[in-house]
Amino acid sequence: MNHYTCPTCNHKVIVFDRLAAPYRPFCSRRCQLLDLAKWFNEEYRIETAPTPPDFTSANGTAFPDYSAFCTSSDPQVESDA
Ligand SMILES: [Zn+2]
Numbered sequence: 001m002n003h004y005t006c007p008t009c010n011h012k013v014i015v016f017d018r019l020a021a022p023y024r025p026f027c028s029r030r031c032q033l034l035d036l037a038k039w040f041n042e043e044y045r046i047e048t049a050p051t052p053p054d055f056t057s058a059n060g061t062a063f064p065d066y067s068a069f070c071t072s073s074d075p076q077v078e079s080d081a
Pocket of ligand 1: 006007008009010011026027028031
């Protein structure tokens with residue numbers, strides 16, 4: 001018999017069989033997902049703090065300038081079809 005403490009909710013989990021604790025070191029799938037979400041949030045925050053150069057186009061807008069890929073500047077030009 002073994003036991004461990006869930007790092008998410010500090011719940012003490014007692015395991016009779018190592019294979020009987022699929023969510024170890026968490027007590028449940030919920031706590032496992034909560035911990036994952038926490039890590040993803042931390043990562044997201046770190047990566048978005050500095051502005052990535054790829055997301056800033058030459059004209060200073062937050063999105064890349066796609067006008068160069070547009071063959072038609074007037075979307076209404078095909079409305080007579
Ligand atoms: Zn837990």
